[in-house]
Amino acid sequence: MEGLHNAPHSMGTTIIGVTYDGGVVLGADSRTSTGMYVANRASDKITQLTDNVYVCRSGSAADSQIVSDYVRYFLEQHTIQLGEPATVKVAANLVRLLSYQNKNMLQTGLIVGGWDKYEGGQIYSVPLGGTILKEPFTIGGSGSTYLYGFFDQAWKEGMSKEEAEKLVVKAVSLAIARDGASGGVVRTVIINADGVTRNFYPGDTLPLWHEELEAHNSLLDILSSDSPVPMST
């Protein structure tokens, strides 16, 4: 079982950033794996850069943590000089510069989201390689492949805060159902003019899709209740 602990910590992940009418909603799963072992089943992949800007991390856990740490450090100094909160664009650009200039050494995809008084809610996608793209919504991580079809037809301009968060939670749970590297709970962070709200959705509150089984605490629960439903072939 040595292979379990030698593999680099990677966040096969599902991360999402969505703008709505007034701010942004960031969402992520909570699984960090080393190979097939789930090293952390309740990770927090949505990391704070400033009061009003957060980043969703995917790919190498180490690389994404280091980039976030540097950007947080630079932004703190920048904020002192500026005398007001850093804008989302500045934060995203710093993330992009680090990603691009160290592209040979880093393996991390990031989604920067926040709110500022100049441009309102914004989402910036900074994938592998260090491109920066400002988008109304974006998805990332290994689980995102399964969400392109869903999002292309589900996202609409001008959603409310509640609609946007519902969409994000639903999407992460769809990806968790299909991507072995995503799992655990769903965390969301909502950022708007009023501030920041963190929400937490435990795995058992998430919808199950089709052939998924209801979670049971232990085999005893299944055996002692009415006859268990065999796995359908």
Added chain:
Amino acid sequence: MEGLHNAPHSMGTTIIGVTYDGGVVLGADSRTSTGMYVANRESDKITQLTDNVYVCRSGSAADSQIVSDYVRYFLEQHTIQPGEPATAKVAANLVRLLSYQNKNMLQTGLIVGGWDKYEGGQIYSIPLGGTILKEPFTIGGSGSSYLYGFFDQAWKEGMSKEEAEKLVVKAVSLAIARDGASGGVVHTVIINADGVTRNFYPGDTLPLWHEELEAHSSLLDILSSGSSAESPVPMST
């Protein structure tokens, strides 16, 4: 440019099979590529096995064609014996046996769909390797990765024929938007007690998603309409 013609013909594809209340709907895109060249932009990937059973083909164009040909041949002979149409299960099993027993040589994923009087509408998924799985709906091909999230929440038990076909066409167009190896038009085949209906949806009738641009016949259309219509929208960065 030699590489264009040497690469094997592969159907990077999007194929879908869905059961509804009374039958099945099969759907597919129409792109066959050799490397980056689109060898056929109007392929028909939904192939007839019997009057009441069709198969959606993906992967190697050659392999899927050969498997379909053999199965059609075997089924024709088989139909003579019982004297009635082959069941969808028998057809799917033949496809599976060929796929499994020749797994080292074949690279094709198939979706068998049909209707018979014993079990109604059925969809069987036969991916690479030759597993057979009876499912209420299934997706396959390179474009299918992008559809899992959509389908998991969009498919419902007991849809009507119109709902099922709408779902299939929408799904194929979503996959075409994201998968470079899928494209062209959408073909659907509906099979039920009344028979078989083939439908055809040209590319310009399909919905566009978000940043996709409206198709223009040529640059002249954009330039000449500049005065009366709005100026062309530059690609957003």
